[in-house]
Amino acid sequence: MLIREKKEKVHGLPDLDGxxxxxxxxxxxxxxxxxxIGHTRVGILxxxxxxxxxxxxxxxxxxxxxxxIEPDAYDMIKEDLxxxxxxxxxxxVQSERFEYYYDVTKKLIEMGHGYMCTCDADEWxxxxxxMKPCPCRDLSAEENLxxxxxxxxxGYADGEAVAVIKTAIDHPNPAIRDFVALRLVRHxxxxxxxxxxxxxxxxxSVAVDDHxxxxxxxxxxxxxxxxxxxxxxxYDYMGWKKPEFYHYGLVNIxxxxxxxxxxxxxxxDGEYSGWDDVRTGTVRALRKxxxxxxxxxxxxxxxxxxxxxxxxxxxxxxxxxxxxIDDTADRYFFVADPVRYDIExxxxxxxxxxxxxDHPERGWRCYQVGGHKTVFLSETDSLMFSQAGxxxxxxxxxxxxxxxxxxxxxDVSILRxxxxxxxxVCNDSVxxxxxxxxxxxxxxxxxxxxxxxxxxxxxxxxFGFVRIERRSPEGVLCIFAHR
RNA sequence: GCUCAUGUAGUGUAGCGGCCAAUCAUUCGGCCCUUUCGAGGCCGACACCCGGGUUCGAUUCCCGGCAUGAGCACCA
Numbered sequence: 001m002l003i004r005e006k007k008e009k010v011h012g013l014p015d016l017d018g019x020x021x022x023x024x025x026x027x028x029x030x031x032x033x034x035x036x037i038g039h040t041r042v043g044i045l046x047x048x049x050x051x052x053x054x055x056x057x058x059x060x061x062x063x064x065x066x067x068x069i070e071p072d073a074y075d076m077i078k079e080d081l082x083x084x085x086x087x088x089x090x091x092x093v094q095s096e097r098f099e100y101y102y103d104v105t106k107k108l109i110e111m112g113h114g115y116m117c118t119c120d121a122d123e124w125x126x127x128x129x130x131m132k133p134c135p136c137r138d139l140s141a142e143e144n145l146x147x148x149x150x151x152x153x154x155g156y157a158d159g160e161a162v163a164v165i166k167t168a169i170d171h172p173n174p175a176i177r178d179f180v181a182l183r184l185v186r187h188x189x190x191x192x193x194x195x196x197x198x199x200x201x202x203x204x205s206v207a208v209d210d211h212x213x214x215x216x217x218x219x220x221x222x223x224x225x226x227x228x229x230x231x232x233x234x235y236d237y238m239g240w241k242k243p244e245f246y247h248y249g250l251v252n253i254x255x256x257x258x259x260x261x262x263x264x265x266x267x268x269d270g271e272y273s274g275w276d277d278v279r280t281g282t283v284r285a286l287r288k289x290x291x292x293x294x295x296x297x298x299x300x301x302x303x304x305x306x307x308x309x310x311x312x313x314x315x316x317x318x319x320x321x322x323x324x325i326d327d328t329a330d331r332y333f334f335v336a337d338p339v340r341y342d343i344e345x346x347x348x349x350x351x352x353x354x355x356x357x358d359h360p361e362r363g364w365r366c367y368q369v370g371g372h373k374t375v376f377l378s379e380t381d382s383l384m385f386s387q388a389g390x391x392x393x394x395x396x397x398x399x400x401x402x403x404x405x406x407x408x409x410x411d412v413s414i415l416r417x418x419x420x421x422x423x424x425v426c427n428d429s430v431x432x433x434x435x436x437x438x439x440x441x442x443x444x445x446x447x448x449x450x451x452x453x454x455x456x457x458x459x460x461x462x463f464g465f466v467r468i469e470r471r472s473p474e475g476v477l478c479i480f481a482h483r
Numbered sequence: 484g485c486u487c488a489u490g491u492a493g494u495g496u497a498g499c500g501g502c503c504a505a506u507c508a509u510u511c512g513g514c515c516c517u518u519u520c521g522a523g524g525c526c527g528a529c530a531c532c533c534g535g536g537u538u539c540g541a542u543u544c545c546c547g548g549c550a551u552g553a554g555c556a557c558c559a
Binding site: 323393465 | 487555
């Protein structure tokens with residue numbers, strides 16, 4: 001028996017190198033705000049691999065810069081990850097792990113791989129550019145250890161001294177030459193207050209934690225390529241086994257506000273409604289608009305982990321989301337900027353339409369239009385009607401232009417002649433408002449049946465998919481997702 | 484300036500020396516179906532950065548150029 005396999009080449013993620021049994025991977029967000037669409041890539045990719053191979057996914061909060069911490073971010077990020085379906089096995093917080101960083105720094109200084117630099121920061125940088133060691137670099141380990149003790153116990157002012165890891169002062173790549181491991185910050189930390197004054201720089205804390213937590217594979221953005229090289233010095237000095245490193249390309253996300261500090265300021269100024277303001281690209285904003293986490297996942301999986309810089313495509317994401325919601329979203333008529341028409345002739349009218357054209361079993365919207373037979377058309381359809389002279393009110397009847405409009409039979413076949421079918425609502429419609437991603441809102445009328453719906457995603461025919469934020473007898477408030 | 488990375492259609496992706504006059508998705512156009520400009524079906528449009536080399540043969544390997552991006556922070 002020959003069963004021809006369907007040539008269904010779904011492009012999944014490539015296998016990782018060096019997998020022996022289970023994997024340990026991580027994501028390492030800085031808690032400066034909730035996650036945005038750009039952050040979701042690293043979460044999804046790591047999650048996909050941990051699910052493929054089994055093992056652990058650690059979420060490690062990198063809160064080693066007390067200036068940039070938003071105290072609520074720890075919880076918001078956790079919520080965002082849960083919604084995304086990224087399964088975190090363990091959470092860790094770097095501000096609770098300072099002793100480890102101090103310990104490793106001390107060992108590195110003892111071995112002569114690190115030094116305490118008291119030079120002026122600009123001066124030190126200039127010397128590095130010229131491949132020249134600063135005077136502190138060649139001090140004895142004993143002297144450096146004395147300085148290190150003084151450093152930890154508060155004997156220096158902020159900026160007066162730093163702990164530095166030696167690499168190669170004459171390394172051809174200036175980005176790799178000696179890097180700072182610890183600095184002094186007396187600004188209080190939202191979690192640890194003033195308990196610590198010596199703060200690790202990411203290259204120290206990341207290397208120490210990745211090793212201690214047993215990372216087997218590290219996936220992160222290409223912008224960290226040089227950081228990886230720097231961290232490898234620590235691995236080599238300490239004799240640690242290195243994880244497999246992967247660097248995916250940078251993502252350019254157009255037409256959206258992502259910068260955390262900017263969003264934060266706009267919220268403070270009262271311009272944005274919050275972290276979920278639909279004008280932003282935060283995960284919570286996308287969620288509010290009705291973007292499904294599965295769509296975001298599929299998007300990143302299809303993008304892979306190549307180190308090529310890419311252009312983010314909202315079109316592609318929306319197409320994937322449409323795929324997911326199309327089957328479940330019931331259909332309703334919505335009329336923006338309504339224009340009233342009465343219909344003359346034809347007696348009382350009635351009609352009906354399925355909640356979903358592919359699922360008549362879900363039920364029907366039924367219309368009865370009597371009396372003056374008042375209907376409302378959207379402003380743009382009204383204009384089109386006046387020009388075309390004839391139009392079909394979808395699922396009700398045909399009309400020809402006039403004031404009042406004239407009943408023109410109920411023969412569907414006129415659609416084949418090029419007459420357009422348009423959406424309409426009658427007198428018992430309810431007010432509807434659709435919040436658009438650009439911050440504007442479209443006001444109009446929706447058919448009454450929308451109040452009885454259950455799902456939160458619906459399609460306003462010929463308008464787009466919207467998420468229903470609130471149903472009340474006074475009307476519906478919706479958020480626009482996409483066409 | 485130095486260093487690193489990358490270069491397949493509008494966008495993203497497959498390809499790992501011949502099966503590629505190049506895959507899939509999206510986008511756009513047309514047709515069919517349809518009482519949505521949705522979904523579905525069919526058809527079509529658009530790409531291997533350039534120049535050398537290796538080879539019987541290169542999108543695939545090597546070198547150079549060009550382009551793009553990133554890093555050279557006491558941010559992450």
